[in-house]
Amino acid sequence: MKILITGSLGQLGSELAPALMKRYGExxxxxxxxxSIEEKPQSEQGLFFQLDCRDSQKLFEIVSKEKITRIxxxxxxxxxxxESRPQEAWDININGLYSILEVARVHGxxxxxPSSIAAFGPNTPKDYTPQDTIQQPTSMYGVTKVAGELxxxxxxxxYGVDTxxxxxxxxxxxxxxxxxxTTDYAVEIxxxxxxxxxxxxxxxxxxxxxxxxxxxxxxxxxxxxxxxxAKLRHRNAFNVSAMSFSPEDLSAYIRKYIxxxxxxxxxxxxxxxxxxxxxNMLEDYAARVEWGWDPEYDIDAMTSDMxxxxxxxxx
Ligand SMILES: NC(=O)c1ccc[n+]([C@@H]2O[C@H](COP(=O)([O-])OP(=O)(O)OC[C@H]3O[C@@H](n4cnc5c(N)ncnc54)[C@H](O)[C@@H]3O)[C@@H](O)[C@H]2O)c1
Numbered sequence: 077m078k079i080l081i082t083g084s085l086g087q088l089g090s091e092l093a094p095a096l097m098k099r100y101g102e103x104x105x106x107x108x109x110x111x112s113i114e115e116k117p118q119s120e121q122g123l124f125f126q127l128d129c130r131d132s133q134k135l136f137e138i139v140s141k142e143k144i145t146r147i148x149x150x151x152x153x154x155x156x157x158x159e160s161r162p163q164e165a166w167d168i169n170i171n172g173l174y175s176i177l178e179v180a181r182v183h184g185x186x187x188x189x190p191s192s193i194a195a196f197g198p199n200t201p202k203d204y205t206p207q208d209t210i211q212q213p214t215s216m217y218g219v220t221k222v223a224g225e226l227x228x229x230x231x232x233x234x235y236g237v238d239t240x241x242x243x244x245x246x247x248x249x250x251x252x253x254x255x256x257x258t259t260d261y262a263v264e265i266x267x268x269x270x271x272x273x274x275x276x277x278x279x280x281x282x283x284x285x286x287x288x289x290x291x292x293x294x295x296x297x298x299x300x301x302x303x304x305x306a307k308l309r310h311r312n313a314f315n316v317s318a319m320s321f322s323p324e325d326l327s328a329y330i331r332k333y334i335x336x337x338x339x340x341x342x343x344x345x346x347x348x349x350x351x352x353x354x355x356n357m358l359e360d361y362a363a364r365v366e367w368g369w370d371p372e373y374d375i376d377a378m379t380s381d382m383x384x385x386x387x388x389x390x391x
Contacts, residue, residue: 083151245286
């Protein structure tokens with residue numbers, strides 16, 4: 077097994093990379109990102125190439141030279157950034173994925189591509205959103221995620237490329253700050269709770285969204301790629317759910333550990349509109365049955381862990 081990660085310096089990549097190195101060996105994981113190595117967190121080791129995932133020629137050279145057999149394709153523009161630069165978001169999220177799928181087709185690599193809760197839209201059932209349902213997103217990010225899910229399915233059915241993926245909820249982590257998503261508040265709030273004991277939230281207090289703690293997000297990415305292919309009926313874009321909460325709910329849990337904590341609101345209309353168009357909570361039965369998805373962290377366990385880690389680090 078020799079793995080290549082695109083977008084490895086982002087929020088997910090900077091924690092998935094060390095987890096993959098631990099599991100498969102440091103020399104078996106090759107890191108790439110459009111950013112340069114200087115921006116790589118010190119916790120990461122290993123071989124690194126600066127690579128724009130749309131640069132097919134360089135991608136083919138690296139995959140061939142390093143004898144890559146599996147690709148974790150994490151490079152993307154996230155929801156709020158994509159809404160501010162929609163043309164670039166289409167180019168990176170779609171043409172980047174296309175070049176990854178082409179190199180995978182030619183070199184026989186398996187591919188993990190994350191989709192998102194943003195692949196749903198205002199016409200989708202909001203509660204217990206089914207695995208297979210209406211997908212009519214109204215954001216450029218969501219449009220690229222639906223198109224990406226379909227493209228990955230196409231490469232599997234047409235060419236037999238082993239494509240797999242999950243629809244991640246908002247990912248909460250304590251290592252790398254998020255890259256411009258709508259659920260970023262749920263990371264920022266912990267840092268501000270420790271530093272200032274108050275936080276001004278850009279989403280309304282009763283905005284419910286699905287969230288997942290990073291250790292579970294990593295578990296999903298590894299477990300799905302190791303799952304028995306004979307059991308996978310869906311392959312791409314499995315709903316995965318771990319918890320659903322609003323900013324008011326999260327504040328109440330933070331107050332359990334920091335009683336003085338206060339939240340106020342200054343709503344960002346762009347991100348609020350994105351959040352309003354997404355589900356409150358996904359139903360993830362297919363992931364549980366087809367490859368054993370079973371998250372470890374709920375909102376209380378995550379809050380306790382986040383606050384302890386950040387306090388110990390002096391954040
Ligand atoms: N973080 C979340 O809450 C979340 C939720 C759902 C889905 N996802 C998906 O997970 C994946 C990883 O997200 P993340 O949170 O790590 O995002 P991020 O923004 O933190 O990181 C993305 C990385 O991709 C790199 N990148 C951007 N354009 C590139 C290009 N053209 N070529 C190569 N690299 C490029 C960036 O430099 C960055 O390091 C994305 O597909 C995202 O849509 C994330």
